[in-house]
Amino acid sequence: MNFELFIPNIVKIWTNYWRLFLIDGLSVTIKFTFIAVLFGVLLGTVVAMLKMSRFKLVRFLIGVYVEVIRGTPILLQLYVFYFALPQIFTFVKLSQTTWVAIALSMNSSAYVSEVIRSGIQAVDKGQTEAARSLGLSSGQTMIKVVLPQAVRNILPALGNEFIMMLKETSLASTFYLGDLMTQYRIVNAATYLGFETLVIIGIIYLCITFPLSKLVGLLEKKMSGEKSYKKHSKKPDFRERKFGKV
C-alpha cells in the first residue's frame, strides 16, 4: 500500500463515489435501522408483556424466544431468514430485503424486550405497593405508576439499541442489499482501494453514532433522579388565572 497516495486516494474515492455512500448506502442503512428498531420496539413490548404473563407456558416460550435470539449470532439469524425460511414458506412472497428486515426486527425485539423488562423492574417496588394499597388493580398500577417511571430507564436504552442496530445492519451487505457496507464492496471491486474505502465508510458510521451516543448520554442524565420530573406545563385554567389559585 502506498501511504503517500492515501489522502489523495481518499479524496478521489470520495469525489467519485460520495453519492453511492451518502445517498444510496446511508439511506438503506438508515431505513433498515429504523424499521428494525420500530418493529423491534413494537414486538419487544409485546414480548416483554408476555414475559410477565401469569401463564407459565407463555413465560417459558417467550423465554426460549429471547434466549435463542440473544444466544445465536445475528448473522446466523439473517441466514435463516434469507436462505431457509423463503424455501420453507414458498407461498410467502416477500422480497429479500423484507426477509432481512424481519430478521433484524425480531433480533431487535429480543433485546428491546429485555430493556423494557429491566426498565420496569428498576422501578422501586414500593411504588407498586403504594399503588396497590390504594386499591389500584395490577393493570392500573402498571399504566399509571410503573410505566411512566420505567420510561425514563427505557428511553435512553432504546437509543443505545438504535446505535447497535445501525451497526448491525452492516451485515445486510452479506446479501448485497445496498447498505453502506454493500457500497464498500462495490467501490472496492471497482477501485481495489479497500482500506481507503473502509476509512470513509467508518467515518460516515461514526458521524452518526458519535452524536447519537452523546445524545443518549444527555438523555440519560436528563431522565435520572427524582428531580428530573418536571411539572407538565399545564396552563392554569381560566378560573385559576382570573381569581388566583385555590
Added chain:
Amino acid sequence: MEEMIKTVDLHKSFGELHVLKGVNQTIHKGEVVSVIGPSGGGKSTFLRCLNLLEKPEKGKIYFEGEEITGNLTDEEKKAIKAGTMPKLPKVNIDIHRQKMGMVFQHFNVFPHLSVAENVTMAPTLLKKKSKDEATELAKELLNRVGLLDKYDDMPSNLSGGQKQRLAIVRALAMEPDVMLFDEPTSALDPEMVGEVLEVIKGLVETGMTCVIVTHEMAFAREVSNRVLFMAEGNILEENIPDELFGHPTHPRLQDFLAKVL
C-alpha cells in the same frame, strides 16, 4: 365494639423462614393500636398481611366481617370436596384495599405526579369521586396537614417530613375505614419526626381506626388505646399502654423495654 379487622391463626413464611406463627388479633372500630417489638419480629409482615401486600398461606383475615384471604381451613376444604359447602366466591382484594389506607416507612410518594395528582389519582381513577370533588378533598386534606402551598409542586421539592404527610393525605383521600402505618417516622431526620406524629395524632382525634407499627415508644404510649408487643412471630403481650409499659410481664417484653427506654 364493632370489629374492624380480625385475624385468625395467621401464618406467613418466606421460604424456610416462618415469620408469623398463628397470630390472633382483633382491631375494633375507632381503636388505635400500636405494634412494638424487636427488629425482625414480624411487625411489618403482620401489618402487610392485613391488606394482603403479603399473602398469608394459612389463617383468615376478616375485614369488616368479610373474609379476604380466601384461605380455607382443613374442614372447609373437606366440606367443599364432599359437596356439603359451596365454593367461596373469589375475593376482590382491590375493593377492600380501597378502605384500608397504608403509610410506608419510605413514603413511596409517586415522583412523576404533582402533589395534587398524588392525592387525586386514586379517587378519580377508581371512580370514587369526580375530578372536582377529588380536587376539593385534596385541597382540604393538604390544608389540614399544612401542605396546601405545595399543591402544584413535584414531590422532589418536598422534605422527608412533607413527603410522609403527603403520603398520609394520599391514603386519606380514599376515605378509608382504617389506616395502617409501618414505621412512618423511621426514615425521617429527627427534626421532622414531630410534624408527622402531629398529623397522625390529629387523625387519631378524628376517630380514625389506626394500626401503627412504631419504634416511638412515647408516641405509642400517648396515642394508643392498646399496645401489642410482637416478637418471634407472635403477639407475646398486649395491654393498655400504661399497663404494658408500666408493668410488663413477659420476660421478652421486659428485656425489650429495658433496651429501648
